[in-house]
Amino acid sequence: MATKDISPQNPMIDPETGEQRVIAPGHTFRSITEKLTRIVLTPHTPLGWFFGFTLAGSIAMMLLVAVTWLFLKGTGIWGITMPVAWGFAIINFVWWIGIGHAGTLISAILLLFKQKWRNSINRFAEAMTLFAVVCAAMFPVIHTGRPWLAIYWLFPYPNTMNYWPQFRSPLMWDVFAVSTYATISVVFWYIGMIPDLGTMRDRAKSKFGRFIYGQMALGWRGSARHWMRYETASLLLAGLATPLVLSVHTVISFDFAVAIMPGWHTTIFPPYFVAGAIYSGFAMVLTLAIPIRKFYHLEDLITLRHLDNCGKVMLATGFIVAYGYMTDIAYAWYSADKWEFFMAWNRIFGPMGWSYWILIFSNIAFPLTTLWSRRLRQNVVYLFIVSLIVNTGMWFERFVIVVTSLTRDYLPSSWGTYRATRWDYMTFVGTMGLFTALFFLFIRLLPMIPMSEIRQILPGAKINEAELQHKGGD
Amino acid sequence: MEYGNHAHQLPTDLGAPAPVLRWRFRAMSATAIFAVLSGIDLLISHRFDYVLRGWLMGLMICLSFCIGGLALLMVQWVTGGKWGLLLRRPLEAMSRTLPLVFLMFLPIAIFAKRLYIWARVTDPQAALHAGLIDAMQAHAIAYKRPYLNVEGFWIRGVAYFIIFGIFVYFLNRWSLQRDFDTQHGNRFWQKRFENLSGPGLVVYSLVLTGMCVDWVMSLDPTWFSSMFGFMFIVSQGYAALALAILMVLALAQYEPIQSIFRVTEQHDLGKLLFAFVMLNIYMAFSQYLIIWSGNLPNEIRWYMDRITGGWGPIAGLDFLFHWVLPFFLLLSRDLKRNKRRLATVCCIMLFARFWDTWWLIAPNFSGDSRNLHFSFGMLQYIFVPAAMVALWMAYYFTTLRTRGLVALNDPHLPEILEPEHAHA
Numbered sequence: 025m026a027t028k029d030i031s032p033q034n035p036m037i038d039p040e041t042g043e044q045r046v047i048a049p050g051h052t053f054r055s056i057t058e059k060l061t062r063i064v065l066t067p068h069t070p071l072g073w074f075f076g077f078t079l080a081g082s083i084a085m086m087l088l089v090a091v092t093w094l095f096l097k098g099t100g101i102w103g104i105t106m107p108v109a110w111g112f113a114i115i116n117f118v119w120w121i122g123i124g125h126a127g128t129l130i131s132a133i134l135l136l137f138k139q140k141w142r143n144s145i146n147r148f149a150e151a152m153t154l155f156a157v158v159c160a161a162m163f164p165v166i167h168t169g170r171p172w173l174a175i176y177w178l179f180p181y182p183n184t185m186n187y188w189p190q191f192r193s194p195l196m197w198d199v200f201a202v203s204t205y206a207t208i209s210v211v212f213w214y215i216g217m218i219p220d221l222g223t224m225r226d227r228a229k230s231k232f233g234r235f236i237y238g239q240m241a242l243g244w245r246g247s248a249r250h251w252m253r254y255e256t257a258s259l260l261l262a263g264l265a266t267p268l269v270l271s272v273h274t275v276i277s278f279d280f281a282v283a284i285m286p287g288w289h290t291t292i293f294p295p296y297f298v299a300g301a302i303y304s305g306f307a308m309v310l311t312l313a314i315p316i317r318k319f320y321h322l323e324d325l326i327t328l329r330h331l332d333n334c335g336k337v338m339l340a341t342g343f344i345v346a347y348g349y350m351t352d353i354a355y356a357w358y359s360a361d362k363w364e365f366f367m368a369w370n371r372i373f374g375p376m377g378w379s380y381w382i383l384i385f386s387n388i389a390f391p392l393t394t395l396w397s398r399r400l401r402q403n404v405v406y407l408f409i410v411s412l413i414v415n416t417g418m419w420f421e422r423f424v425i426v427v428t429s430l431t432r433d434y435l436p437s438s439w440g441t442y443r444a445t446r447w448d449y450m451t452f453v454g455t456m457g458l459f460t461a462l463f464f465l466f467i468r469l470l471p472m473i474p475m476s477e478i479r480q481i482l483p484g485a486k487i488n489e490a491e492l493q494h495k496g497g498d
Numbered sequence: 499m500e501y502g503n504h505a506h507q508l509p510t511d512l513g514a515p516a517p518v519l520r521w522r523f524r525a526m527s528a529t530a531i532f533a534v535l536s537g538i539d540l541l542i543s544h545r546f547d548y549v550l551r552g553w554l555m556g557l558m559i560c561l562s563f564c565i566g567g568l569a570l571l572m573v574q575w576v577t578g579g580k581w582g583l584l585l586r587r588p589l590e591a592m593s594r595t596l597p598l599v600f601l602m603f604l605p606i607a608i609f610a611k612r613l614y615i616w617a618r619v620t621d622p623q624a625a626l627h628a629g630l631i632d633a634m635q636a637h638a639i640a641y642k643r644p645y646l647n648v649e650g651f652w653i654r655g656v657a658y659f660i661i662f663g664i665f666v667y668f669l670n671r672w673s674l675q676r677d678f679d680t681q682h683g684n685r686f687w688q689k690r691f692e693n694l695s696g697p698g699l700v701v702y703s704l705v706l707t708g709m710c711v712d713w714v715m716s717l718d719p720t721w722f723s724s725m726f727g728f729m730f731i732v733s734q735g736y737a738a739l740a741l742a743i744l745m746v747l748a749l750a751q752y753e754p755i756q757s758i759f760r761v762t763e764q765h766d767l768g769k770l771l772f773a774f775v776m777l778n779i780y781m782a783f784s785q786y787l788i789i790w791s792g793n794l795p796n797e798i799r800w801y802m803d804r805i806t807g808g809w810g811p812i813a814g815l816d817f818l819f820h821w822v823l824p825f826f827l828l829l830s831r832d833l834k835r836n837k838r839r840l841a842t843v844c845c846i847m848l849f850a851r852f853w854d855t856w857w858l859i860a861p862n863f864s865g866d867s868r869n870l871h872f873s874f875g876m877l878q879y880i881f882v883p884a885a886m887v888a889l890w891m892a893y894y895f896t897t898l899r900t901r902g903l904v905a906l907n908d909p910h911l912p913e914i915l916e917p918e919h920a921h922a
Binding site for chain 1: 645722726727789
């Protein structure tokens with residue numbers, strides 16, 4: 025947007041910087057608290073919430089049906105076959121775990137970078153992380169076919185047969201990476217919520233509400249000592265969570281890259297997987313934030329500044345992803361390895377080439393040509409559409425990596441194809457229902473925007489030097 | 499510009515302080531000393547090849563400072579932040595050394611046939627039958643001929659510098675114009691810099707990837723790694739940031755940097771340095787793990803060349819200098835806030851870049867791969883890069899003196915002139 029397009033009368037524009045404001049002007053500590061606690065403590069649940077939760081819950085039922093049938097019949101109900109022994113389960117796992125990364129990046133890395141704009145969106149982005157990890161973690165467990173035995177196969181424990189998992193396998197590293205990630209994310213999310221839970225306890229009208237929020241608030245009184253410990257814990261957890269943003273998807277990229285399959289064994293995978301994860305994660309943040317701010321009238325707290333910044337992060341990470349695609353093809357040729365080159369050719373022009381072109385359109389051609397525009401980055405409808413397109417594209421990226429690579433490897437005699445079954449689709453769509461249902465519960469039961477952190481960036485939280493001098497406090 | 503009651507005032511003279519002249523003289527002296535040492539060594543060893551190899555090492559280090567400085571400059575324009583204001587002029591001066599780096603590139607292009615086996619071997623099959631190369635090399639050279647040829651090397655090399663030159667020119671020109679501009683507001687300039695720097699970073703990543711493939715990766719035509727370009731990008735940030743911080747710490751003893759230098763921003767820069775230390779090891783380890791796990795003959799050979807035959811301890815020390823020392827030192831909050839200690843870490847990191855560049859380049863050549871040994875020729879890996887970097891530094895100090903060290907009309911300036919709170 026050119027400078028002249030900015031209206032000086034627009035109250036959402038900060039006249040000093042010419043940027044969109046992080047919070048709309050006119051808010052006070054009281055107005056923030058009332059606005060956000062009312063969403064949770066109101067006895068009148070909006071009809072729209074019931075509708076959304078019912079719809080999401082119904083879709084989640086599909087997951088229940090599909091998983092029940094899976095446990096009864098085994099993984100033979102899925103479309104996996106030889107040579108595509110990994111199908112939707114691993115694609116969905118990588119896709120969901122990638123989505124979670126944006127939450128950790130917003131809550132941990134942006135905290136360390138002192139980015140105040142994160143305050144409005146970090147709570148629900150972290151919730152998104154947790155629910156995405158729940159959906160993701162389900163797949164490695166159910167794909168074993170007999171998950172009640174999975175613990176014996178996945179976790180190292182002393183046993184009489186002296187039988188251990190293969191520690192050199194990245195699938196084993198996944199177990200540790202994902203469980204560490206889930207643990208730190210839950211703790212970070214909960215610790216960050218304690219001051220707000222104290223507020224909820226104090227403002228809850230019902231006895232039950234006071235009891236539940238009181239228990240969860242762990243005796244928070246807001247004393248200086250409590251705040252000091254809270255800040256220290258937040259910084260320490262942010263420090264612990266930051267490497268996890270890189271490590272989890274890196275380990276997942278190793279699932280593919282340490283194998284010597286053409287198309288999988290490439291060193292660009294770790295950074296390109298991490299960038300892809302953040303790309304899709306921010307897309308999901310937008311997918312969630314845009315309807316929520318509309319439905320709950322939170323446009324003054326989740327402003328166009330947040331949406332614009334999410335768009336910028338997507339642009340940056342999208343280009344890293346594009347760099348990954350480009351180097352993948354360039355090095356397939358430069359490697360002078362005919363199998364690598366064939367794999368690149370097969371991805372683009374082979375029988376499943378259509379999936380490659382979907383990902384190129386969804387991840388590169390559409391978003392990376394339009395996200396440059398500030399005007400579009402501040403257009404809510406466009407952002408919502410682009411977020412859906414990128415999430416679709418990132419799913420197809422994993423489809424191309426997993427399925428297209430496996431259908432045609434070294435021996436033409438072992439080439440095959442892959443066709444997902446209805447149970448594959450039901451399981452995948454069902455996890456979307458589960459994710460959305462969990463999210464509906466979250467926004468109904470807990471403060472989705474951190475009140476305590478929003479208060480810190482209000483003008484009232486700033487020290488007024490003149491006033492201090494007047495009082496002799498200099 | 500309105501400053502707070504307790505704000506520092508900028509001095510009237512914003513130019514580089516007098517000691518910069520002294521530093522430049524020292525750098526020029528070091529250039530002369532190392533050039534003479536290199537000449538003596540050449541007379542003793544009669545190995546001009548080693549001069550060229552040392553020259554390539556020097557080129558890659560000077561390129562890191564110059565282009566890495568340009569990249570960090572673009573990053574600070576895109577991301578904002580007060581640290582950018584502190585580093586801006588030192589980074590701009592680093593980017594303006596591009597003409598010198600281009601001159602340094604010319605001998606590499608002129609003597610490409612003495613450095614690169616693909617340029618030397620015109621008929622891979624004949625060379626294979628003569629026992630000059632092995633089958634894997636013959637296949638790679640023949641296959642990659644459309645890309646790895648001397649004409650392409652020249653054309654691409656010149657194109658890389660022209661492309662970077664455009665960004666260096668505009669970013670430096672506009673920055674100076676902004677200092678004295680009273681017509682346009684901050685918004686105008688911010689958009690202008692963002693609009694150039696955003697696409698600039700995309701172009702930078704692509705061009706740098708081409709550069710590192712052409713100049714370093716192709717030393718071994720059989721070697722390939724799709725992460726190599728990315729690793730170079732990170733290592734350039736690692737080197738350029740360490741040098742820029744070192745410069746700012748040195749300049750902070752004098753005006754005008756003294757007025758805008760606060761411990762808060764120093765701490766932030768220390769954290770940024772730490773991020774690069776982590777990113778660098780992340781890339782290096784990921785590449786190693788993937789290739790070690792695959793254990794394919796056309797990939798593992800590159801590592802075997804530089805971890806066996808005496809190169810193992812060199813790789814171990816590379817790990818020590820590159821990651822272990824800076825990582826554990828930069829964990830300390832007090833260290834990041836102490837000028838002298840932070841400067842020491844920056845020196846260790848710069849030394850690590852020298853060490854790593856040697857480890858990347860030297861084992862590519864037959865006779866030295868899997869066979870680390872002393873020879874007078876090997877000393878050129880010290881003398882030539884040291885002379886080149888010293889020359890680069892002398893030129894850098896000259897460019898540093900050509901404009902004020904504090905960028906004016908920056909929205910962060912009033913804030914950075916405020917004294918910091920005790921708890922910050």
